[in-house]
Amino acid sequence: MSSTQDLKPDTQPDLNIERDVGNFHYDTQYEFDAGVGLTEQTIDYISDVKGEDAWVRQFRKKALKTFLDKPLPTHWASKDLENIDYEKIRYYLSKGQRPSRSWDEVPDEVKQTFERLGIPEKERAYLAGVEAQFDSEASYSNMKEDLAEQGVIFVGSTEGLKEHPELFKKWFGKVIPIGDNKFSALNSAVFSGGSFIYVPPGVKVKQPLQAYFRINAENFGQFERTLIIADEGAEVTYMEGCTAPTFETSTLHSAVVELVALKGAKIQYITVQNWSANVFNLVTKRGLAMDGAEIKWIDCNIGSRLTMKYPGVIMRGPGARGEVLSIALAHDGQHQDTGAKMIHAADHTTSNITSKSISIGQGRSTYRGIVSIPRQLKGCKNNTECDALLINTNSRTDTYPAITVRGNQSTVQHEASVSKVSAEQIFYMMQRGLPEDEAMSLAVNGFVNDLIREFPMEYSVELKRLIDLEMEGSVG
Amino acid sequence: MSNLEIKNLNVSINGTQILKDFSLTVPKGEVHAIMGPNGTGKSTLAKALAGHEDYEITGGEVFLDGEQIVGKEPDEISRAGLFMAFQYPSEIPGVTIANFIRAALTARLEEGETFKAPAFYKELYEKMDLLKIDRSFTSRSVNEGFSGGEKKRCEILQMAMLKPGYAVLDETDSGLDIDALKVVADGVNQMRGPELGVLLITHYQRLLNYIVPDKVHVMFDGRIVQSGGPELAEKLEAEGYDWVKEAAPAGAGA
Ligand SMILES: Nc1ncnc2c1ncn2[C@@H]1O[C@H](COP(=O)(O)OP(=O)(O)OP(=O)(O)O)[C@@H](O)[C@H]1O
Ligand SMILES: [Mg+2]
Numbered sequence: 001m002s003s004t005q006d007l008k009p010d011t012q013p014d015l016n017i018e019r020d021v022g023n024f025h026y027d028t029q030y031e032f033d034a035g036v037g038l039t040e041q042t043i044d045y046i047s048d049v050k051g052e053d054a055w056v057r058q059f060r061k062k063a064l065k066t067f068l069d070k071p072l073p074t075h076w077a078s079k080d081l082e083n084i085d086y087e088k089i090r091y092y093l094s095k096g097q098r099p100s101r102s103w104d105e106v107p108d109e110v111k112q113t114f115e116r117l118g119i120p121e122k123e124r125a126y127l128a129g130v131e132a133q134f135d136s137e138a139s140y141s142n143m144k145e146d147l148a149e150q151g152v153i154f155v156g157s158t159e160g161l162k163e164h165p166e167l168f169k170k171w172f173g174k175v176i177p178i179g180d181n182k183f184s185a186l187n188s189a190v191f192s193g194g195s196f197i198y199v200p201p202g203v204k205v206k207q208p209l210q211a212y213f214r215i216n217a218e219n220f221g222q223f224e225r226t227l228i229i230a231d232e233g234a235e236v237t238y239m240e241g242c243t244a245p246t247f248e249t250s251t252l253h254s255a256v257v258e259l260v261a262l263k264g265a266k267i268q269y270i271t272v273q274n275w276s277a278n279v280f281n282l283v284t285k286r287g288l289a290m291d292g293a294e295i296k297w298i299d300c301n302i303g304s305r306l307t308m309k310y311p312g313v314i315m316r317g318p319g320a321r322g323e324v325l326s327i328a329l330a331h332d333g334q335h336q337d338t339g340a341k342m343i344h345a346a347d348h349t350t351s352n353i354t355s356k357s358i359s360i361g362q363g364r365s366t367y368r369g370i371v372s373i374p375r376q377l378k379g380c381k382n383n384t385e386c387d388a389l390l391i392n393t394n395s396r397t398d399t400y401p402a403i404t405v406r407g408n409q410s411t412v413q414h415e416a417s418v419s420k421v422s423a424e425q426i427f428y429m430m431q432r433g434l435p436e437d438e439a440m441s442l443a444v445n446g447f448v449n450d451l452i453r454e455f456p457m458e459y460s461v462e463l464k465r466l467i468d469l470e471m472e473g474s475v476g
Numbered sequence: 477m478s479n480l481e482i483k484n485l486n487v488s489i490n491g492t493q494i495l496k497d498f499s500l501t502v503p504k505g506e507v508h509a510i511m512g513p514n515g516t517g518k519s520t521l522a523k524a525l526a527g528h529e530d531y532e533i534t535g536g537e538v539f540l541d542g543e544q545i546v547g548k549e550p551d552e553i554s555r556a557g558l559f560m561a562f563q564y565p566s567e568i569p570g571v572t573i574a575n576f577i578r579a580a581l582t583a584r585l586e587e588g589e590t591f592k593a594p595a596f597y598k599e600l601y602e603k604m605d606l607l608k609i610d611r612s613f614t615s616r617s618v619n620e621g622f623s624g625g626e627k628k629r630c631e632i633l634q635m636a637m638l639k640p641g642y643a644v645l646d647e648t649d650s651g652l653d654i655d656a657l658k659v660v661a662d663g664v665n666q667m668r669g670p671e672l673g674v675l676l677i678t679h680y681q682r683l684l685n686y687i688v689p690d691k692v693h694v695m696f697d698g699r700i701v702q703s704g705g706p707e708l709a710e711k712l713e714a715e716g717y718d719w720v721k722e723a724a725p726a727g728a729g730a
Contacts, residue, residue: 419569422566423529423530424566425566425567425568427526427528427529427550427566428562428565428566428568429566429568429576430527430549430550430551430554431526431550431551431553431554431559431560431562432554432576432577432579432580432583432634432638433551433554433555433580433583433584433638434551434579434580434583435549435551435583436549436551438579438583439551442568442571442575442576442579443568443571445570445571446568446569446570446571446617447569447570448570449570449571450570
C-alpha cells in the first residue's frame with residue numbers, strides 16, 4: 001500500500017466544523033492494516049509490525065484467550081453490548097512511521113485533521129509535551145527539553161515497551177490485570193498507541209502533558225494503552241481529549257489506562273471525550289496510590305452510543321487519597337454508564353466521588369459506584385455525591401451506589417439529587433433574550449459549574465464549548 | 477408609533493379564557509399602572525405579552541413600536557425591547573448574576589460586535605450601587621437563596637443593564653420592606669425618560685407614591701374597566717374594588 005494522499009486541500013468538501021467538531025474524516029491510505037476480525041494471526045500481525053519482544057506477544061495471546069472465554073457482563077450492564085460484532089472490526093491500522101519529533105515531520109493530511117479539531121500549533125508553546133494519536137500510532141510527539149533532562153519519559157506505548165522494558169514490565173497489567181473484565185482482556189490482546197509516562201522521584205511536572213485521540217477509520221477499534229508512573233514524590237497531570245468522526249456502522253473504543261503513584265506522588269488524569277453517537281466507549285481506568293499518594297481522575301463523557309467507564313483508585317498505602325470528578329452527558333440514543341471505584345486498602349485513606357450527569361431527551365445516564373472499606377481499617381473516609389439533571393421527562397437516570405463498609409472505624413457520606421430544568425427556568429432566561437438552546441446550555445453549564453472550576457482553564461473552556469455544541473442540537 | 481399597543485387581546489390557559497378583548501396603549505416615555513383584584517389576569521397579561529407558551533393567544537394583536545410580537549418566541553420579544561420583571565423570578569443554580577446578564581447582553585450583540593468586559597463590569601457595579609445590592613452578589617447564582625426583596629432588586633438590576641424600550645413590572649413592590657421599596661422606586665425613576673415605557677402591576681398605592689404614574693388602569697375579569705390619573709389609585713386604596721365590580725360592564729364578574 002502506498003501512503004499517497006488522495007484528498008488535496010482544494011478538493012476537500014466544505015465542512016461545517018463549527019457545529020460538528022470531529023464530524024469529518026479524510027481518506028487515509030494505511031500502510032499496515034490487520035484486516036477485519038480477531039484471531040491469533042491478528043495478534044501475530046500486530047506483534048510483527050511492531051517488532052515486539054516475545055513476552056509482549058505472549059501477553060497478548062494470553063489476553064486473547066481470556067477475552068474469548070469471558071462472557072459479556074450483560075447480566076448487569078446494557079444488552080447493547082451484544083450488538084458489537086467483533087468479526088467486523090479492524091484491530092490494527094497504522095501509517096507505519098515512527099512518531100515524529102517535530103511538527104514539520106507530521107504528514108500534511110494528519111496536520112489537517114488536527115487543525116480541523118482545533119488543536120492549534122501555538123498550543124505547543126505552553127504544553128510541556130504533546131503526544132497526539134492518529135489512529136493506532138502516535139504520529140506526533142514532542143517534549144520540552146528541560147523535561148527530558150529531568151528524566152521524564154513521555155512516549156507512545158509501543159516506544160515505551162521497546163525502549164523502557166524494565167520500567168514498563170514492572171507495572172504493565174498490574175493495576176488492571178488482563179482478566180479484570182472482558183474489555184480489558186480485549187485491549188490487552190490488541191492494544192496499540194496510548195502513552196507511556198515515567199516521572200522520576202521528586203520531579204514535579206508543572207505543565208500538563210497532553211494527548212489528543214481520534215478514531216479515523218470505519219469499523220476500526222481503537223485500543224490505546226496508557227501507563228503513567230509517578231515515582232516517589234513526583235507530580236504529573238495528564239490530559240486527553242477525544243473526538244471521533246461519525247460513520248455508518250459502530251466503532252469500538254476500548255482503552256486501558258493504568259496509573260501508579262508511588263509514595264507521596266500525585267497524578268491527575270483529565271479526560272474530555274466527545275465521541276460520535278455510534279461509538280462504543282468501553283474503558284478501564286484505574287490507579288494505584290501508595291503511602292500518602294494522591295490520584296485524581298477528572299472525567300467528562302459526552303457523546304458515544306454506550307460509554308461504560310468507572311475510573312478507580314486503589315489506596316494501597318496509608319494516607320493515600322483518591323478522587324473521581326465526573327460529568328456525563330447523554331443525548332437521544334446514548335447511554336452513559338459511568339461511575340467510580342474506590343478501594344480502600346490501608347488506614348487513613350480518603351476518597352471523594354463527585355458525579356454529575358445530564359440526560360437529554362431519550363438519553364440515559366447511570367451512575368455505578370463501588371466504595372470498599374474493609375473492617376480492619378481505621379480512619380478511612382469516603383464522600384460520594386451524585387447529581388443528575390434531566391432535560392425533559394423521557395430522560396432516565398439510575399444510581400447504583402454500592403458502598404461496602406465493614407466495621408465502624410471509618411466514615412462514609414453519600415448524597416444524591418435529581419433535578420430538572422423546568423419550563424419556567426427556560427422561559428425566564430428566554431425573557432432576558434437568550435435563545436432556547438442557549439438557555440438550556442446555560443442551565444447545564446450552571447449545573448456542572450462547581451465541578452468545572454476544578455479543571456485547568458483550557459479544558460473548562462473546551463468543555464463549555466462542547467456543552468454549547470451539544471445543546472444546540474437538543475432543542476426541538 | 478412609539479408605543480406598546482395591545483389590541484383586543486384574548487388569552488386562554490388550558491382552555492379557560494383569562495384575558496377578554498384586553499386593550500391598552502402605553503406610549504414610550506410614560507408609566508402606566510395596572511391595579512386589580514387577585515386572579516383578574518394581570519400576570520397572565522405580562523406572560524402573554526412576553527410570549528410564554530402556556531398562555532394561548534386566541535385573538536388580538538400586540539405591537540411594540542409598530543412591530544407585531546404575537547407569535548414570536550420569548551427571546552425574540554425580549555430582544556425586540558420588552559422586559560418583564562417577574563412576580564416570581566426563577567432560580568438558575570450555578571449561573572452567576574454577572575454571567576447571566578452578560579449572556580443576555582451577548583445575545584443582543586450585532587454581527588461583528590464584541591462584548592466589552594471592563595465596561596460591562598463598571599456599569600454593573602454602578603447599577604448595583606444604585607440599587608444597594610452588595611458586590612458579593614455578582615458571584616451568587618441567579619435568585620438562588622435570595623430573599624424576596626433581593627429577587628425583586630435583582631430583576632430591576634437586570635432591567636437597568638438590558639435597557640429595554642418597554643418594561644412590565646409584575647408586583648415588583650410585593651415583598652419589599654419600606655427601605656427596599658424606595659431603593660427600587662429610585663432605580664425605576666432613574667430609568668424613567670423618553671426612551672422607556674413602563675407597565676406597572678401593583679396592588680398598592682404605596683408604590684405609586686414613589687413612582688408616580690401618568691395613568692392608572694383598573695383591571696377586572698380580564699379587561700380594563702376604568703382608567704384615570706393617579707387619583708384613581710387613591711380611590712381604590714380608600715374604597716377597595718367593590719365599586720369597580722358594580723361599574724363593570726355586563727358579563728364581567730366572577
Ligand atoms: N399556568 C396556569 N395554569 C392554570 N391557571 C392559571 C395559570 N396561570 C394563571 N392561571 C389562572 O388565571 C387566572 C389569572 O391569574 P393571574 O396570575 O394572571 O392573576 P393576577 O391578576 O396576576 O393575580 P395576583 O394579583 O394574585 O397576582 C387565575 O384564576 C389563575 O388561577
Ligand atoms: Mg399576578
